[in-house]
Amino acid sequence: MIVMDSKAQLTVEIIAKIIEGRITIANGAKLLSKCRRTIERYVTRYQQVGIQFVVHGNSGKLPSNKTPTSIKKTVQALIKDKYFDLNLLHLAEKLETDEHIVVKRETLRGWAHDIHHVKRAKRRRGKARKRRERMEAPGLMMQMDGSAHRWFGDKKHCLIAMIDDATSEVHAEFFPSETTAGCLKVMRDCIETKGLFKTLYVDRAGIFGGPKRCNFSQMQRACNELGIEIIFANSPQGKGRIERAFDTFQDRLVSELRLNNINDIAAANAYLKHVFIPQFWQSQIQVKSKHTASEFTPLPGYVNLDDICVIKDHRKIRSDHTFSYGNKFYLIDSPLKYSIANQKIEIRNTSKKGFTAHFAGRKLAVTEVTESGKLVAEDLEVQKKLEVLALVEKLGNVSKASRQSGVSRDTIYRHLKLVKQGGADALKRQETPNLRHKNCVDIAIEKAVVQFSIEHPHLGQQKVALKMTEALGVDVSAGGVRRMWLRNNMNTTALRVERSQALQESA
Structure with missing residues (x-):
């Protein structure tokens, strides 16, 4: 039994008419869109085996290069259990390096589609934007941003990164959140490794001196002291180099950290700096710049990054050469030739060493005032x-x-x-616990309101005021009830319920 589709039936019908002499070979070639030589072969095969000539010789046979079914099942099981969050290209690389299974990308795509397990990219209809070419030399522009994501473990962490616009060379580190100290640390690591760069391209976040924190950003101050110009992007697409870098990090680094059982920030930073960036980023993402000459400049010898890449505050010095910082008072012990009262002292806050006080570039010795x-x-x-x-x-x-x-x-x-x-x-203010203000309600009324609120903890202040006014015959306002609750630490329903349960248990 031979099963033929409509195309095969038309071929048999045309070849039969050619043999019968009803149409010529040239017309048959036009009808079947074949060359004359193919039609002649069809005629010869028809005369030898009949209508079976239309069936291809490999029909019903397995391809010689077909991948065994056992490998297909193994790969599909790995996709479901181990590599469920990898894209196809990353999956093919991990199968080759870790599992020693070489599968073509399109074959892998078909296997993944069979089990409905394909990681798809987000596709949104975007606005048409003008393409900006890369900078011609490294060091001309660095882009910086932070990405809060669940990179490892159960909590979100922030990856703060800087990327060279010309070469896509990246400097990055994990932090608990996007802070000024973290941005200063990443910028300092970049400067110590490569040198000073020309411009920093950032968004309008307050950390970099955007509208929310205009004119008092620590990052802006540090860049001004280093001679680095800050450029603010008007849209995320403007600094697309760092945004696309975060897409790659989230697509690959998350799964890499999971596969290596990394759940703490120290191990994640070690893997990022010593494994992921050198082995993957530098070999596959980083590119060569148009000009080989670098625009990074060495850090001058008189510039100390310890004095720049820190959090700086200013305090006014009092007449007795004391100042306040962090709810404490400090006395200046350094010998001074002249008084510096009413001048501003610079506080450099370092998370590891506490803080240091400086005036006119000179470090001052200070001691904490013992008075509370x-x-x-x-x-x-x-x-x-x-x-x-x-x-x-x-x-x-x-x-x-x-x-x-x-x-x-x-x-x-x-x-x-x-x-x-x-x-x-x-x-001096006299501490008299039993002294009440002349405008306070009578203590008996307050005790009655407190007792009623404990017995009915779910009533609001308006309801309690109405009930107590009816019961006591005294005008008690809702605001008065609220102030009584505050004085007795029962201003929320939860606190009143807790107080009520405690009294019931003691009884």
Whole structure:
């Protein structure tokens, strides 16, 4: 039995008519879109074996170069269990290097489609943009950005990277998040490895001095000190070199880290710098620039990156040569020929060594003031009160002193009375836990509101105010109920429920 399709049936019909002499060989060649020699071969084969000539000789036979079914099943099992997040090109490379299985890409594509397991690229209809050619020499432009992604483990980490626009040479490192310190570290590693570059192409994030943090960015300050110009991109496509680099990192590096059982940031950085970038990126992604001459310039000997690639703050020096930083007071111990009061001191914050204080390029020795922050704050408050009283004595008029200082006359009279009775120490705030403000509600009403709120923890402040007004006959506002809750640390439903459960358990 011979099964023929419509094309094979037409071929048999035309060849039979040629043999019968009903049409010529030339017309048969035109009808079948074949050459004369092929038609003559068909006629010869028809005369020898009949209509079986139309069946190809390899029909029903397996191809001689067909891959065994066992290899196909093995590869499909590896795709499902081990290499489920790799693209086809990456998968073919891993099969050849790790599994010693060589499969052509299109064959691999068919096998992956058979099990409905093909990693597809995101395709979106984008805006037409003008192509920008690469820079002609390395060091002319570096692009920098951070990519927050679940690179390894269960938490998201940020990969901060810099890429040379001319050669695609990359410098990258993992950090817990995209921070100024991380960007400074990656830029410093690049400068120490290659040298100073000309321009830095970044987005408008606040870290680089964008609109959110204009004129006080640490990265912008460091680049200005190094003579590097910052260029802000108007769109992600503008700095497409670094954006496409992150696509490649997310496509390949995530699976590489998983296959090597890397779950911590130290091991991920070691694999990135010593394995992934040298073995894959430099050999397959990095290209040669148009001009071989490098535009990187050596770091001058007088430039110290420790003084530039750090977080810098400024504080004003007080008259007693002290300054505050991090909610603490520090005293300048370095011998000074002249007073530097009311000048600004530079604080260089290094995460490993704490911070150092500098003035006019000179490092100063400082020690922490032993007094507690609360005591110093009380002293400052007393000093302000004494200054107002001194102003009263100078002007000889309480009303004038009140207008100039902004302190009410009642307060000034009260302070004068306290100083007359107990001296300057009487101006300190007296801690009296049982003393309540004159505008506070009666303590009995507050206890009743607290007890009712504990018994009905799910009621809001408006409902409690209405119920208590009806029960006590006293006008209790919703805002008053809210302030009572705050004083008793029960301002949320969860806190009130917890207090209610605790009372029930104790009972």
